[in-house]
Every structure is written in structure tokens, then in C-alpha cells.
Amino acid sequence: MLTVWAILIDGLIYASWLFLVAAGLTVIYGVMRILNMAHGSLYALGAYAAASAIGWYYNGGGDQLWIALAMIAACAIAIGALAGLIMERGVLRLMYGRDEVLMLIVTFAMLLILEDVMKLIWGTTPYFAYQPYAAMGRFNIGVLTVSGYQLMVVGVSVAVGLALWFWLERTRIGKILRSIIHDREVSEAMGVNVRRMFTITFMIGAALGAIAGGVTAPIISVVPGVGVEVIVVAFAVVVTGGLGSITGAAVGALIVGLARAVSIHTMPELELFIVYAVMAAVLIFRPHGLFGQAVARKI
Amino acid sequence: MGLQKSEIMLIVAALAIGLLSFVIPDWLVFTTTLAIASALVVLGVVMLMRAGLVSFGQGLYYCIGGYAVGMGGRFLGVTDALLLIGMGVVVTVALAMLLGLLLTRYREIFFAMLTLAFSMILYGILVKSHNLGSTDGFGVGNWTLLWFDPESGKDSQTMLWLATAVGLAVALFLNRYFGSAIGLACEAIRENEVRVEYMGMSRRQILYINYVIAAAIGSIGGSLTSLAAGHVDPTMAYWTISGEFVFIALLGGTGHVAASFIAAMIFIMVRTYAVELFPNSWQMILGIVLLLIILFLPKGIWSLFTRKRRVAS
Numbered sequence: 269m270l271t272v273w274a275i276l277i278d279g280l281i282y283a284s285w286l287f288l289v290a291a292g293l294t295v296i297y298g299v300m301r302i303l304n305m306a307h308g309s310l311y312a313l314g315a316y317a318a319a320s321a322i323g324w325y326y327n328g329g330g331d332q333l334w335i336a337l338a339m340i341a342a343c344a345i346a347i348g349a350l351a352g353l354i355m356e357r358g359v360l361r362l363m364y365g366r367d368e369v370l371m372l373i374v375t376f377a378m379l380l381i382l383e384d385v386m387k388l389i390w391g392t393t394p395y396f397a398y399q400p401y402a403a404m405g406r407f408n409i410g411v412l413t414v415s416g417y418q419l420m421v422v423g424v425s426v427a428v429g430l431a432l433w434f435w436l437e438r439t440r441i442g443k444i445l446r447s448i449i450h451d452r453e454v455s456e457a458m459g460v461n462v463r464r465m466f467t468i469t470f471m472i473g474a475a476l477g478a479i480a481g482g483v484t485a486p487i488i489s490v491v492p493g494v495g496v497e498v499i500v501v502a503f504a505v506v507v508t509g510g511l512g513s514i515t516g517a518a519v520g521a522l523i524v525g526l527a528r529a530v531s532i533h534t535m536p537e538l539e540l541f542i543v544y545a546v547m548a549a550v551l552i553f554r555p556h557g558l559f560g561q562a563v564a565r566k567i
Numbered sequence: 568m569g570l571q572k573s574e575i576m577l578i579v580a581a582l583a584i585g586l587l588s589f590v591i592p593d594w595l596v597f598t599t600t601l602a603i604a605s606a607l608v609v610l611g612v613v614m615l616m617r618a619g620l621v622s623f624g625q626g627l628y629y630c631i632g633g634y635a636v637g638m639g640g641r642f643l644g645v646t647d648a649l650l651l652i653g654m655g656v657v658v659t660v661a662l663a664m665l666l667g668l669l670l671t672r673y674r675e676i677f678f679a680m681l682t683l684a685f686s687m688i689l690y691g692i693l694v695k696s697h698n699l700g701s702t703d704g705f706g707v708g709n710w711t712l713l714w715f716d717p718e719s720g721k722d723s724q725t726m727l728w729l730a731t732a733v734g735l736a737v738a739l740f741l742n743r744y745f746g747s748a749i750g751l752a753c754e755a756i757r758e759n760e761v762r763v764e765y766m767g768m769s770r771r772q773i774l775y776i777n778y779v780i781a782a783a784i785g786s787i788g789g790s791l792t793s794l795a796a797g798h799v800d801p802t803m804a805y806w807t808i809s810g811e812f813v814f815i816a817l818l819g820g821t822g823h824v825a826a827s828f829i830a831a832m833i834f835i836m837v838r839t840y841a842v843e844l845f846p847n848s849w850q851m852i853l854g855i856v857l858l859l860i861i862l863f864l865p866k867g868i869w870s871l872f873t874r875k876r877r878v879a880s
Contacts, residue, residue, distance in 0.1 A: 303676050359858060369621045369675050373817065374861060376810055380854030387847045500687055500806055507680045541691030544684035551681060555672060
């Protein structure tokens, strides 16, 4: 019984982290049909920005938790949106209209570039930002102990999910974006500035990736390569759920998160590949993911 | 059947490499061997690209080929290089025939992601296999070639000859294959697969055969790499390695078999120098070059040759 509770709680925590990482990826794919391989690098950018900001704040004698958390959010959003703007205006803009698979390779090139840009800026020594994590202490849930910070990650994830839902379903821009998803050409003919919407979408998606990194920074040691590890897991989540669907990303995150928790508590040696096994298993039965829609092939 | 012009060119190039191996320094012999080995894996990626599929998981078969060589020597005591390569091909073909059944149902991003997932599954398994050295991998034992036991010191030269011979055989085969009915049908599938079905061909069957051959060639490349390097580790299956193969494939283009070999040589030479000169920014250089190729040379460096020829005629 204890294991079941541990699996549920660990799974939930891991799933909410997965959703945070995958949300930006799925937003960008949904609107722009670009599977962004550089998403992991945006995650790493956010993590580096948050870690240096927290390091600077605590080394300067600060000890207010809420200021540290606000700095994580502000730094991550700022650097993510900025990087997104540069990537979209500088590179992706030139590539619109090409194959989806070619865009995958274009973003792979951007991943290679960003990885080294980060090495040039932050060096190769690890950064630590454990203070907020330590400051939030641990809580008892029944017989289990959970860290307060990780509970906060669950909260952030739910908040991001709700905000995305509200943005896409209840605002004007969201309605415009849905029209682009539905039919790009017709919405362009109706006077929608698709290019500007693409820029906005990419900036928001990039900022979401950076937020995921910033929120994770206090839990991990930020080293070169964190992004490369994260991206394939995020891919697995969005492909499992169905590319471009927010609900899909949430459900995919839950399934993958719980599967991983089950494997950690029962068969730890399978931990690394359970994520991909789940994805492969889902795709066998639902070739376009759980919430994905099949498109007719051209004749 | 007479020899085609490109076949004569390939044979001459292989003979030239064989002769040059006497004069060029040892490190260049090693680099050329690695380039030929990578080019074989890249040719597998190119085969899939001709059918409109991008594989981000060719490292799976590259890794299997490498580990087959290592494990064959370690656990079965097999030392013959050709036999070791053959074992890798057998294992690979068996796995590819199984995965191919599934993968031929997918296109575009789903194909890319599923191939990536399968190679990452192998990576995950190898990292957790302690008797195979986990993340460190293990050393590949000494090998022999038929009746011939290469003495130490002459090792790398024999290795280059082996790689050149195998590379030539594969290149000649693929050169014919690309011009064969099935090879041409792959290009037709890339253009429009429904019409291929109208012509009475099974697209799944064509893609399946294509996939299995691509996998087998990738495995040969992995075996040659591990024989030359004398070491295998799980990163062979990591997805960034597969990304490098896609990179080289785009660099060369799908126009000709030889393009992959030239591209692999350029890639490995550039990497060797760039890692020494700019250890923290060579990936950035790769990324920028990749973007430039996609923008300005969408058909790879081979299009430079063909474009010139067309102007001349």
C-alpha cells in the first residue's frame, strides 16, 4: 500500500514536470507545425538564467524566498521570449513552407548552436541553485515525505495548463490561433497576420520551455547537456499524447509519469527506456498519438 | 553487363585509397577508416531519405553492429573480422525485419520519432547492463582477417584496406540498387505514394525492403567503426549520434553514392580540426554549416558537381 501511494505521488510530481517541459513544444507544433528540437536548449537556457540569478541574489545576502521565486519566473520568461524571438525572426522565418521533417533538422541545427552558445556564456562548470528548494522544507503526506518545492512544481504545472487553456479557448488571440490551426490560408485571407501570430506563438512556446528549465534549476545541477537529455523525453510525451494537443500533452505526461514511477519502484533497471516503450506502445495502436488526428494523404 | 562510368570511378577511388595508405600518416589512415565506416551508416540514412523518410535513430543499427563485434569477440571468442561483421548483420536484419513491420506504417515526424525512440531504448538497456560496462562500454579484442593475423603496428593499414573493400562492395551494390526498380520506386514514394500504389506496387513492401537494407548497411558501418576504434560504448545509440548521420547525409545529398563518402570525410576532418581549435564552439560551427546547407545547397555538396556539368554541356 505504501508503494502504491509512493508511485502515485512520484508519478504525479514527475508528470507535472513533464507537462511543463512538453507544453511549449506542443503549442509551437500545434500552431506552426514545427517540432522544435531546440526546445531542450530553451529549457537549459531558462535553467542557466534562473541558476545564475538565484546565485547572484543569495550571494548578495538576500534570503527572501518569494523574491527568489519571482526572479526565477522573470529571468526564465525574459530569456526564453528573447531567444524565441531571435530564433523565429533570424532563422525559422526563412524556412517556412518547407517539409515538416526538414524543420526538424533546422531546429536540430539550432540546438547545436545554442548548446555551444550556452557553453560560451556560462562555461562548463555546474551551477547550483538549491536555496529555494531547501527553503521550502518538506511536508508529510500520510506516511510519506514530499518536498515543498516539488509540490509547488505541481502547482505551477497546473497553473500553466489552465493559463494555456484560457489563452487558446477564451481570448481573441487564442481564437485567431485556432483559426490558423484549422486552415492557415483561409485565415490569412480573412486578414489574420499569420507571420506575426507565428512570432508570438514561438516566443510563448520558447518562454514556456525556459520556465520549465527555470523551475527545475533548484532541483538539479545545471550542466551542459541538460537540454539534450530533456528533449527526447518531452518528444515522447507529446507524441504519446498526440502532437499539437494541450490535453494530449497533459494526458501523455500523466501516463509517462506514472509509468516511470511504477518502473522506479518495482523494476528500477527499466527506468531509462520505459518512457520510449510507452510511446512506442501507444503509437502502435494509435498511430497519431492519443489525441492526434490523422490527415488524409494527397493524391 | 558492362561497368558503368560511376562504377569505374568508385573502383579507381578505392584503389587510390589502398595505394595512398602506404604514404599517408597513421592518423590519416585511421581518420579515413572512420570516415568510410560513417559513410556506410550515412548511406542507410540516404536510402531512407530517398523514400522521403528521415531517421533520427540509425544509431540503433550502428550500435548493434559495434556491440556485435565486441560481444562476438568477448563471449564467443570469434576473432575473424568478416565473421564478426556478418554476425552484426544477421542480428540487425532480424531486428530490422521485426521493427520494419511497424515502422513502415509511419511517415514524417512519426517515423523520425519512433526510430529515435527505438535507438534510445537500446541506449537505456546498454547503460543499465553492468556486464557490458554500462556507460563506459568495453574494449574490442584483437581481430584477424581470414588467414591473416595483422601484426601490431600494421593494424590500422589493414583496417583501412578492409574498410575500403567493404565500402567499395556496398557502394557498388547501392549504385545498382538506386537505379533498380525498387530503388526508383522509393523516389516515387517520396513524390507521391498513392500513385505508386496505382501503378500496382506495394509501397509498404518497397519501404520494408529499403528499411532492412539500410539497417544492414548501418550495422556494417558500426562494426567497422568498433574494429577500427577498438572500443564500443552506449553513446553509439544516443540520438545525437544519429543526428550527426542525418547531418552528413544532408551535407552529401542523395544525388550519388560517392557523395556520402566525400561528406563523411569532410565532416570527420572538420570535426577533428574544429575540436582542437575551438573545443567549445565546434557544435556551433556544425549547426551554422547545417543551416547554410539547408538554405543554399538543399541537394547537398554533390549538386555542386552536377550543376557544373550541366553548365559545361
